[in-house]
Amino acid sequence: IVTHDQEEAMTVADRIAVMDKGELVQVATPPEIYEAPNSRFVADFIGDVNLIEAVxxxxxxxxxxxxxxxxxxxxxxxQVTDAGVGETVWYAIRPEKVRIAQGRRTPGTVNQVDGVVWDIAYLGDVSTIHAKVGADDRDTLRATFANVSRLVENPINWDDEVVLSFDRDAGVILKG
Known part of the structure; x- marks a missing residue:
């Protein structure tokens, strides 16, 4: 079938072909497309993603x-990459793979960054928190988590200082 509805494609397909401007850019199973996109386009096209520019x-x-x-x-x-030292890449990490907690990180730790909460989206079954992590307002990370208890008030609020963290295998390095 042909569809522009990503959720429908992920639900009914056993293989998905993602196209950009009439060109096939990735053909894979739904989990491969979601967990191991081969480009920034595919990562951004299927589901929510944080794209971090890095060297x-x-x-x-x-x-x-x-x-x-x-x-x-x-x-x-x-992840082992064929990008060379000093080369610009993008690190794609899904919001549900980012942990968030109040407080500040231990200096010098990897896969952790300090942030300040600027938006909270409570969607019933899940919440998404947007945190500023850089000098520019566009430098943000999103963390999504399941609302598994009946707690009405989220312990994390707007303007809270938070630390966002994730595991070594949580994301994927993309060259383009």
Missing amino acids: VAAKSDAGTQLRARNADLTLDTD
């Missing part, structure tokens, strides 16, 4: 270390 700082057989361009964030990933 490759170090590489090894165990993974890649990145430094975010616009936030005090060092990304330690288990």
Whole structure:
């Protein structure tokens, strides 16, 4: 079937072909498209995603270390990339893979960044928190979490200082 409804495609398909300007850009299963997009276009087209511009700082057989361009964030990933040291890449991480807690991070820690909450979207089953993590208002990260208790008031509020964190395998490095 042909559809412009991403949710419908993810629900009914066992393979999805994503097109951009008449060109096939990725053909894969729904989990592969969502968890391992091959480009910024695919990552942004399917579902919500945080796209972090970064520079490759170090590489090894165990993974890649990145430094975010616009936030005090060092990304330690288990992904090996063919991008060279010093090359600009994008780190795509889904909001549900980002943890958020009140407080400040321990200086020098990887995969953690300080932020200030600027928006909270309570959607009933889930909440999404947007936090500013850089000097520019556009430098934000979103964290989404399930509302698993009947707690009416969220312990995290607007303007709270928070720390956002994620695991080494939570995102994917994209070159384009």
